[in-house]
Every structure is written in structure tokens, then in C-alpha cells.
Amino acid sequence: MKFFEDFELGEKFESPARTITEADIVMFAALSGDWTPIHVDEEYAKSTAFGRRIAHGLLTLSIASGLLTRLRIVENTVVAFYGIDKLRFTKPVFAGDTIKAVAEVISKEDKDQYGVIVYDVKVYKQTGELVLTYVSKVAVKKRPFRKDI
Numbered sequence: 189m190k191f192f193e194d195f196e197l198g199e200k201f202e203s204p205a206r207t208i209t210e211a212d213i214v215m216f217a218a219l220s221g222d223w224t225p226i227h228v229d230e231e232y233a234k235s236t237a238f239g240r241r242i243a244h245g246l247l248t249l250s251i252a253s254g255l256l257t258r259l260r261i262v263e264n265t266v267v268a269f270y271g272i273d274k275l276r277f278t279k280p281v282f283a284g285d286t287i288k289a290v291a292e293v294i295s296k297e298d299k300d301q302y303g304v305i306v307y308d309v310k311v312y313k314q315t316g317e318l319v320l321t322y323v324s325k326v327a328v329k330k331r332p333f334r335k336d337i
Contacts, residue, residue, distance in 0.1 A: 189264050191331040192303030195293050203255035205288040208243050208281055216247040242280040248320055252289040252311045262328050267302045270325035279319045286314040302327045
């Protein structure tokens with residue numbers, strides 16, 4: 189568990205990996221309501237630049253976020269998700285691809301009651317190709333003040 193003060197610029201965190209499944213894509217389509225043919229219609233997808241169905245970009249983002257959460261870095265100190273900037277999908281992700289995320293602390297913003305950790309996040313698939321990049325901001329508790337010191 190880390191408090192705001194514990195983070196250092198340049199510090200990196202690498203998530204475990206996870207394979208995107210056919211079930212993930214179908215369940216995300218149902219959950220989000222995004223039934224765009226590129227995701228769910230194999231015949232249609234054959235006629236696209238990708239030649240087959242691709243995972244939703246937001247599914248990839250959601251799974252990457254979950255993979256980073258599994259590291260439990262701020263499990264008991266997180267205040268709130270603060271935002272995403274510079275989101276860019278760079279390569280397609282297909283069912284059967286395995287992704288992992290690498291987050292690097294690029295800045296810290298001190299607020300009155302908490303601090304904001306700013307990460308540069310890169311998501312890669314098993315081939316080493318970058319599939320997603322974004323800047324993530326997370327509000328984190330400050331270390332409690334101790335009067336007995």
C-alpha cells in the first residue's frame with residue numbers, strides 16, 4: 189500500500205498479463221450496448237482493414253485498468269479515479285491476444301486533502317506491440333499526520 193508521498197517520479201509498475209477471450213468481447217458488447225459489426229460480425233469484419241473481428245478499444249482499456257488494479261498499489265489509499273488524457277489506440281487487439289500494462293509515474297499533484305498521481309500507461313500484447321497508450325490520474329490519500337513524532 190502506497191500513500192501519495194511514497195510515489196517517486198520514474199517509478200514503474202508492470203501488471204500481470206491476461207488473454208482477451210471471445211467471451212470478453214461478447215459480454216462487453218452486451219454490457220456496453222456496443223454491437224458495432226467490427227466487434228461481433230465475423231463476415232463483416234473480414235471486409236475491414238483488420239480482416240477479422242477486433243476487441244472494443246474500451247474493453248482493452250477496462251481490462252488494462254483492472255490489471256493495474258490487481259497490483260494493489262493504492263488498494264486502501266485510493267480516493268478516486270481522477271481522469272484519463274491522451275488516450276490512443278495504436279494497434280488492434282483480437283480474441284486470443286494477451287495484454288499487459290506498464291505504468292510509469294510522470295508527475296505528482298499535491299492537493300489540500302490528497303494528492304494526484306499521474307501515470308503514463310502503455311499496454312502491450314504478447315508480440316511486444318504497443319496497442320494502447322494513455323495518461324491516467326488517480327487521487328491518493330496522503331500519509332496521516334502523526335502528532336507523537
